[in-house]
Amino acid sequence: MSQPTRILIVDDNPAMAQTTADILALKGYEVRVSGSSREALDLLGREKIHILLTDVIMPEMNGVDLFVRARKQQPSLITFLMTAYSADELIQRGRKEGAKAILTKPLDLNLLLMLIKAVEESYLWKLR
Amino acid sequence: MSEQTKILVVDDDPAIVSATRRLLDKAGYQTFPAQTGLETLEAARRHRPDLILLDVNLPDIDGFEVCRRLKADPELAGIGVIIVSSTYTDGESQAAGLDLGADGYIARPVSNRELLARVQGLLRLRAAEQTARLSAAEWQATFDAVGSGIILTDDAYHIIQCNRAAGELFGEIPENMLGKRCYEIVHSAAEPYYACPLMTVKKEKKRQSMIFERGGRWLEVTVDPILDAEGRFAGSVHVINDITERKQAEEALRESEEKYRLLAETTPDVIILHDMEGRIQYVNRAGLELTGLTAEEVIGRPIDVFIAPEFQNGIRKRGEQRARGNGGLYHYEVEVLSKSGQKLCMEVYSAPVARQGQTEQILIVARDITARKQAEERIRQSEETYRNLFHNAQVGLFRTRIADGKILESNEQLARMFGYDSREEFIAEYVTSQNYVDPGTRERMVDMLRRDGFVQNFEARFYRKDRSIFWARYTARIYPEQGWIEGVAEDVTQQKQAEDEIRRLNAELEQRVAERTRQLQEAQEQLVRQERLAVLGQLAGSVGHELRNPLAVINNAVYFLKLVLPDAGEKVREYLNILERETHNAEKIVGDLLDFARVKSVEREAIAASELVRRVLDRYPAPENIRLHLDLPPGLPPLWVDPRQIEQVLGNLIVNAYQAMPEGGRLSVISDQYSVSSEQWVRIAVKDTGVGIPPENMGKLFEPLFTTKAKGIGLGLAVSKKLVEANGGRIEVQSEPGQGAAFTVILPVAEEKSS
Numbered sequence: 096m097s098q099p100t101r102i103l104i105v106d107d108n109p110a111m112a113q114t115t116a117d118i119l120a121l122k123g124y125e126v127r128v129s130g131s132s133r134e135a136l137d138l139l140g141r142e143k144i145h146i147l148l149t150d151v152i153m154p155e156m157n158g159v160d161l162f163v164r165a166r167k168q169q170p171s172l173i174t175f176l177m178t179a180y181s182a183d184e185l186i187q188r189g190r191k192e193g194a195k196a197i198l199t200k201p202l203d204l205n206l207l208l209m210l211i212k213a214v215e216e217s218y219l220w221k222l223r
Numbered sequence: 224m225s226e227q228t229k230i231l232v233v234d235d236d237p238a239i240v241s242a243t244r245r246l247l248d249k250a251g252y253q254t255f256p257a258q259t260g261l262e263t264l265e266a267a268r269r270h271r272p273d274l275i276l277l278d279v280n281l282p283d284i285d286g287f288e289v290c291r292r293l294k295a296d297p298e299l300a301g302i303g304v305i306i307v308s309s310t311y312t313d314g315e316s317q318a319a320g321l322d323l324g325a326d327g328y329i330a331r332p333v334s335n336r337e338l339l340a341r342v343q344g345l346l347r348l349r350a351a352e353q354t355a356r357l358s359a360a361e362w363q364a365t366f367d368a369v370g371s372g373i374i375l376t377d378d379a380y381h382i383i384q385c386n387r388a389a390g391e392l393f394g395e396i397p398e399n400m401l402g403k404r405c406y407e408i409v410h411s412a413a414e415p416y417y418a419c420p421l422m423t424v425k426k427e428k429k430r431q432s433m434i435f436e437r438g439g440r441w442l443e444v445t446v447d448p449i450l451d452a453e454g455r456f457a458g459s460v461h462v463i464n465d466i467t468e469r470k471q472a473e474e475a476l477r478e479s480e481e482k483y484r485l486l487a488e489t490t491p492d493v494i495i496l497h498d499m500e501g502r503i504q505y506v507n508r509a510g511l512e513l514t515g516l517t518a519e520e521v522i523g524r525p526i527d528v529f530i531a532p533e534f535q536n537g538i539r540k541r542g543e544q545r546a547r548g549n550g551g552l553y554h555y556e557v558e559v560l561s562k563s564g565q566k567l568c569m570e571v572y573s574a575p576v577a578r579q580g581q582t583e584q585i586l587i588v589a590r591d592i593t594a595r596k597q598a599e600e601r602i603r604q605s606e607e608t609y610r611n612l613f614h615n616a617q618v619g620l621f622r623t624r625i626a627d628g629k630i631l632e633s634n635e636q637l638a639r640m641f642g643y644d645s646r647e648e649f650i651a652e653y654v655t656s657q658n659y660v661d662p663g664t665r666e667r668m669v670d671m672l673r674r675d676g677f678v679q680n681f682e683a684r685f686y687r688k689d690r691s692i693f694w695a696r697y698t699a700r701i702y703p704e705q706g707w708i709e710g711v712a713e714d715v716t717q718q719k720q721a722e723d724e725i726r727r728l729n730a731e732l733e734q735r736v737a738e739r740t741r742q743l744q745e746a747q748e749q750l751v752r753q754e755r756l757a758v759l760g761q762l763a764g765s766v767g768h769e770l771r772n773p774l775a776v777i778n779n780a781v782y783f784l785k786l787v788l789p790d791a792g793e794k795v796r797e798y799l800n801i802l803e804r805e806t807h808n809a810e811k812i813v814g815d816l817l818d819f820a821r822v823k824s825v826e827r828e829a830i831a832a833s834e835l836v837r838r839v840l841d842r843y844p845a846p847e848n849i850r851l852h853l854d855l856p857p858g859l860p861p862l863w864v865d866p867r868q869i870e871q872v873l874g875n876l877i878v879n880a881y882q883a884m885p886e887g888g889r890l891s892v893i894s895d896q897y898s899v900s901s902e903q904w905v906r907i908a909v910k911d912t913g914v915g916i917p918p919e920n921m922g923k924l925f926e927p928l929f930t931t932k933a934k935g936i937g938l939g940l941a942v943s944k945k946l947v948e949a950n951g952g953r954i955e956v957q958s959e960p961g962q963g964a965a966f967t968v969i970l971p972v973a974e975e976k977s978s
Contacts, residue, residue: 108772108776110776111772111775111776111779114776114779114780114782115779117783118779118786121783121786152768177775179767179768179772179775200771200772200774200775201774201775201777201778201779201806201810202775202778202779204778204779204782
């Protein structure tokens with residue numbers, strides 16, 4: 096029996112995190128939710144996460160820094176960045192650091208599901 | 224005596240008649256017979272005898288009666304009559320016969336010798352008488368024929384003879400003057416005239432003359448003495464002539480001479496008479512004054528003394544010409560020396576003065592024309608000065624006819640101004656009224672002249688001879704009486720051109736300044752706008768960000784609901800769809816806002832305009848009620864732009880066009896090449912056939928937040944403009960209400976790599 100793909104959603108807006116989590120859970124994914132980068136890093140220290148879906152702009156620590164730190168804890172982590180902005184330096188940096196996708200808010204949920212599926216097929220099976 | 228003496232022999236006795244005739248015929252006379260008184264008268268009439276021997280006893284009328292009738296008849300009275308009678312021999316009868324005019328009486332018997340002697344004696348006497356009578360008549364006739372009055376007086380002033388002329392002189396019948404004293408007649412005086420020459424004549428016994436006036440007539444009397452055999456004064460002869468006319472002629476001559484003398488002496492002209500050797504014989508006062516010499520110093524000296532040396536030769540030659548007979552009036556000018564040594568110019572007329580066909584003197588009338596000459600010279604110099612001024616003037620000087628502007632006078636400069644080489648030709652053919660370029664100009668000018676008398680700096684365009692046009696500026700004055708206009712003109716074409724150029728440059732400068740000002744204002748406005756937009760951008764960025772988060776949540780929520788409520792009622796599904804759509808609209812607005820606010824970098828590449836249009840039309844296909852018209856020539860150079868940005872622009876324009884034609888229409892997308900000052904551009908025009916743009920909106924179209932749509936926040940065209948400009952191009956719009964709108968994007972082209 097294959098282990099379900101575990102996705103960590105990080106967003107300082109709990110409603111955003113909650114709704115996204117609910118949709119993914121409904122689609123059969125194991126979902127974790129964090130309201131901040133620190134909280135997310137704690138969780139990443141405790142638990143294996145396959146896909147990190149994080150907001151970029153957040154207080155205390157932004158999504159890209161989170162992604163960079165999280166990757167040190169879990170090098171195989173696949174990261175999708177979410178942003179309300181189309182392009183800025185932070186996004187560019189995220190892209191350079193290896194973020195697999197950059198999604199603009201509001202999220203195209205079909206696209207998100209498609210991406211998750213593609214990631215599962217391309218990477219996750221090998222890693223598991 | 225050329226003719227034979229004729230004798231008529233009358234007697235009633237034929238024998239006597241016959242015997243007498245024989246006697247007389249023998250003596251050489253021609254005889255005629257008569258026997259009665261009537262026969263006698265008839266024969267006397269017919270034969271005109273010199274003598275009639277008349278018997279007294281005749282049968283019809285007696286001899287006395289015949290004698291009486293003969294003497295009574297003037298034609299026959301001159302015939303000599305000798306009465307021959309034997310009956311009437313007494314003294315009584317003889318006296319009676321002689322009383323009747325008979326010339327002789329012979330009593331019979333008489334011897335032949337005595338008869339003949341008596342006849343001969345009588346005839347001789349009669350011949351003598353006849354001669355005397357004729358001589359007296361001749362003398363009287365001669366005396367009377369003399370034109371001078373002649374009066375003979377005795378030694379006591381009595382007039383003893385006078386002729387007809389004397390009578391006429393004194394208004395008397397000559398016979399009535401006889402016996403009167405001469406002074407009574409001649410001087411109408413009662414005693415001798417005090418100056419009577421007769422007394423002197425009487426004393427000195429020689430001729431004396433006197434002129435005296437009588438009744439308005441001038442008489443000249445010459446008295447000669449008549450001396451008797453012993454040399455004593457016996458009387459005198461007065462010869463009297465009326466010399467009134469001579470006197471008057473003399474007087475007139477004297478007056479005339481005086482007049483001429485006065486004239487000669489008072490005239491300012493110099494008058495000289497000189498003889499044929501050139502010696503001066505007369506110089507008038509003017510001549511003396513001129514030379515400063517006295518008459519004594521001049522008279523007899525040669526005419527040369529007056530003449531300036533260089534003219535003396537000419538004078539001599541003229542004298543020689545005259546001597547050769549080339550007479551007549553000469554007219555010439557010479558210079559003479561005045562008393563102060565000054566040379567004076569004289570105008571001279573000279574004429575020969577002839578006496579009996581022989582030229583004896585030369586009359587010279589000379590006038591000092593030095594002043595006139597000098598004046599003439601001054602006038603000539605003045606005229607020359609003015610002529611030079613006139614012709615060499617660097618402005619045009621003219622005189623034209625008021626009526627039609629015909630050139631009456633012009634200087635060279637004016638002729639040149641009008642394109643003529645020859646001033647004469649210009650004057651001959653140029654009429655200004657036909658050569659004003661602008662109609663009505665001349666009329667306006669003439670009106671001003673008539674109103675003010677002059678025009679100043681009037682400007683008008685004229686045709687030159689070759690029909691080229693120039694600007695003349697002139698100042699003129701009108702002379703209505705003479706019918707002309709005079710003035711000064713100059714060609715101000717270059718000036719005008721310069722002025723026009725200055726004006727043009729000024730205008731251009733103003734326009735440039737305005738343009739620059741506008742640009743600066745625009746730049747300033749742009750700055751302000753950009754500043755504002757920068758603020759707006761920041762605001763929009765944060766607002767967009769903040770809005771995107773809730774939108775994202777809503778979007779998620781809707782998605783979730785749709786997932787968890789697949790079997791929801793129709794209404795719920797519809798409302799979920801509304802939520803989903805409006806979330807998208809909101810997201811689109813936020814996207815535009817963020818696009819506008821964000822400064823994007825331009826990533827250029829070479830791409831064909833047609834490819835961009837194709838991509839956009841793929842993304843936004845035309846609604847069914849809109850026809851597409853594409854004109855995208857393949858040969859256009861590729862654009863050098865950021866494709867995504869220009870696609871966004873074209874997409875905006877095309878979607879706007881669709882929205883402008885809700886009822887359908889035609890969309891044209893036309894591309895062409897466009898060059899401005901050697902720079903190459905490509906234009907892409909997007910035209911619709913919609914409602915068009917109201918003029919008042921044209922200026923605001925590209926401003927941010929301007930919209931006519933119910934939806935949208937009005938950033939589409941502003942973003943398009945910004946993007947086009949970021950790509951180095953520009954965007955333009957043309958529209959008229961009801962005629963649709965055309966947006967044209969002008970974009971730079973890729974430089975040809977091959978070159």
